[in-house]
Amino acid sequence: MANDAPLMEARGLSKYFGHVVALEDISMDVRAGQVTCLLGDNGAGKSTLIKIFSGVHQPTKGAMALDGEEVLFNSPRDAIDRGIATVFQDLAMIPLMGISRNFFIGREPTTGVGPFKRFDVKKADRITREELDKIGISLRDTAQPVSTLSGGERQSVAIARAVYFGANILILDEPTSALGVKQSAMVLRYINRTRQQGIGVVFITHNVHHAHLIGDRYTVLSHGHSLGSYGKGEVSMTELEKLMAGGKELEKLEDELQGSTAAGSEESANGRG
């Protein structure tokens, strides 16, 4: 596994919306077989950054590079064509639609020729069943609506879809933020498996615990600026948390609570929530 050369680099990316500076001079890289965590509080610019990665926005300054070569994405299609798959929070899944129909929407397998070309429902069902079996979701009926799946399962299906369609860079937008502990664990376990396949994962989160569990590298954003990138072991969970919140908020809380276990109690609070 060539972990040295980055699959994707952000080189001094800036994005302005009129006078609003959404991002200023962000550099980071994504490597094969690694999970790069993008951390930051709400409004830190995480969403803007991944929208640049996925071709939704174009950077005002700076550039992106794939395998060392600078690229410009004019549309989400460009990014997808270059193997960058983004799983947004809406998951691009349609709740009332069947699972296999969702899995293949926009990229339906076909059979037959000319006017008899049709959606290969059997193939779609078979592949969906196989791919979901791989991630431990066994379906009775691939036509059942996506809404019958749990949140973690839905997230996993969305990831499985991106991987199936040949992503080598997978961008996950807050995949665990709406999930409980068990469901989050399911998704994190699956992210780990994805990493082991040699895919470069960008994992956006504001949950330091999840990031620390799964991350190989961390980039912290605050108010559109990068507070630095760190490798695993170069930074502790507490330090990450302080970086994210600008430190002050949590220190204040720590003082208020007069304890040194603010991080731990927050975790259990999240967990039960």
Added chain:
Amino acid sequence: MAQSATGEKPVRDVGALKRLMTRPELAAVAGSILVFAFFAVVAGDSGFLTTGGTASYLEVAAQLGIVAVPVALLMIAGEFDLSVGSMVGAAGMIIAITTTEYGFPLLVGVLLAFVVAAAVGFFNGYLVIKTGLPSFIVTLGMLFALRGLTIGFARLLTGRTQIGLSDAVSGNPLTSLFAGSIGDFSVTIVWWLLLAVLGTYVLQRTVFGNWIFGSGGDANAARNVGVPVSRVKITLFMCTALSAALLATIQVLDAGSADVLRGTLLELQAIAAAVIGGVLLTGGYGSVVGAVFGALIFGMVQQGIFFTGVSTDWFQVFVGVMLLIAVVFNNIIRKRAAEAR
């Protein structure tokens, strides 16, 4: 029903039954059976069960069903077309005026009606996409504008609002194609069934069908994965308008006359048929089969009441009540489908 091999698991039978119970068209199919049984008992002796009776309610159902099929598809794609009724009036007038006033062959008139319908449908779709306004509003505008144009031009060009064209129609091969009969049954029924089969095939078995579900279920999500949502919707707006032109052709050739008021209220009946058939008003869910049975219920109720001898004034009461009951049932079924594990 159990058309997909659901695997060799022991739960298979339960799954098939459960799946049947969560089909969108369940209420419409059950409703059709109930309505049929009701009129078979109440009006069985007075002709409802005869070949003639059957042919008459199938004819009514077919005329509505021809439009209800594409209307259902459009609704599944998340849009309404309230202009189909006006389109029927307009298309009929186009056929009548071109053949009587200008002496064109019937075929030219019919083709022109279809071309105009395609253009109107395209315009509806284009306007909905470009303005981002709800299609309810855009096509409501078209409902009035198109009816007004039809009445205005008819009076301007011919001085009348009803035009007979029996001479052009009688003996024309088009007449047997659009308004002929097979035994006691009108050929309209064949058109209806053809469209129903085609619509079901497109929705369930083609890529375009998957895009229809996607466009209506979540247009944004669908766009993000590369579904050409605008193209899907515009195409379907053209299909609803074209189906109106087909119905107009059938009516004009059958009656040998055109009337500017043809198709009045058809748009709402088509929507009602689709909704009775389990199509979700907000899109993304439903079936063509459901709309077909929705239209069948309409036909049976309308003609059934006639056969009971009760004043047909009561028809709309029946329809309104049916609609409400069906929607309540459909909601329950859909919730079960969405939650079933």
